[in-house]
Amino acid sequence: MAASPITAAVLVIGDEILSGSIRDRNIGVIADLLVELGIDLREVRIVRDEQDDIVSAVNALRRRYSYLFTTGGLGPTHDDVTADSIAAAFGVGIDIDDRARSMLLERHKPDQLNAARLRMARVPAGADLIAAPTTKAPGFRLENVFVMAGIPEIMVAMLEQVRPLLKSSAPPLSRTVDADRIPEGVYADLLRKIAMTHGSVTIGSYPSMTREGFRNSIVVRGRDAGSVDAAAAAVETMLVTLRDDGSRSPLAAKA
Structure with a gap:
């Protein structure tokens, strides 16, 4: 445990x-x-x-x-x-x-x-x-x-x-996955399902404004490397699928 x-x-x-x-x-x-x-x-x-x-x-x-x-x-x-x-x-x-x-x-x-x-x-x-x-x-x-x-x-x-x-422990691990310009509203429900499946990690979506425009980053945090990697891989797979769909219907144009 x-x-x-x-x-x-x-x-x-x-x-x-x-x-x-x-x-x-x-x-x-x-x-x-x-x-x-x-x-x-x-x-x-x-x-x-x-x-x-x-x-x-x-x-x-x-x-x-x-x-x-x-x-x-x-x-x-x-x-x-x-x-x-x-x-x-x-x-x-x-x-x-x-x-x-x-x-x-x-x-x-x-x-x-x-x-x-x-x-x-x-x-x-x-x-x-x-x-x-x-x-x-x-x-x-x-x-x-x-x-x-x-x-x-x-x-x-x-x-x-x-x-x-102070007592200390191993610092948490994190993986950042660049969601590019895919709006949060497009992937929010899919991300929620990934978070439910990978309950031993925390997953957050963080929008920002850059010189290139509006971008999103998804950060996976946890203390077990295997769990963090598995959740990050699921996020990456989700984004690849959405980008493929976006090639037929541009995601960046959606609100």
């Missing part, structure tokens, strides 16, 4: 993302690492800087997936409520952590460690710290939840600290 896949979700926290004032740059970086490690990223959510919303999302995602990665809301201001929200989600206390305070003292003199900066040393009980080499304000891990900064450069540094803690 094949091993269960290792799965993950990403929770982006911040009003600034939802308002469009800042564009997220972290999701893609996390996704790239997860692909490299053979971890399936199954879901991404963005929530406001509101504790109830964060708690609800954290509890749903941490129970559903092997790992949950959060970004944002670890700063010194009143709207940085991520640490408190994680503590509430797990039902544990939160207070200034001596380890985190020591990290902050590597950057700030004792008289500069005011109440606002000490907010960044507040860590839920039982959490392990994730070092931030530049700012010295740590993230943390609680069970399967990794809580990281929202600033991309800091998040990347934290993610490197997290990498060794």
Whole structure:
């Protein structure tokens, strides 16, 4: 029996993302690492800087997936409520952590460690710290939840600290079959039947606009090479048949 896949979700926290004032740059970086490690990223959510919303999302995602990665809301201001929200989600206390305070003292003199900066040393009980080499304000891990900064450069540094803690598996295999300019509406039903027959893989159709015009690509993904090859071969056979039919009735002209 094949091993269960290792799965993950990403929770982006911040009003600034939802308002469009800042564009997220972290999701893609996390996704790239997860692909490299053979971890399936199954879901991404963005929530406001509101504790109830964060708690609800954290509890749903941490129970559903092997790992949950959060970004944002670890700063010194009143709207940085991520640490408190994680503590509430797990039902544990939160207070200034001596380890985190020591990290902050590597950057700030004792008289500069005011109440606002000490907010960044507040860590839920039982959490392990994730070092931030530049700012010295740590993230943390609680069970399967990794809580990281929202600033991309800091998040990347934290993610490197997290990498060794993650279980990995063989990355999924993929085969891309060029459907050329055959419209999706022509092959959609046939592709559905192929997907039903080859249930151990996922098959997606992805249209795009190029300089040459509208094109479609069909991507087959899976973890077993034989299954991926068999499904891709079925897709190729389908497209050959449709192209042969199209020589008598041009497919590219169809809507």
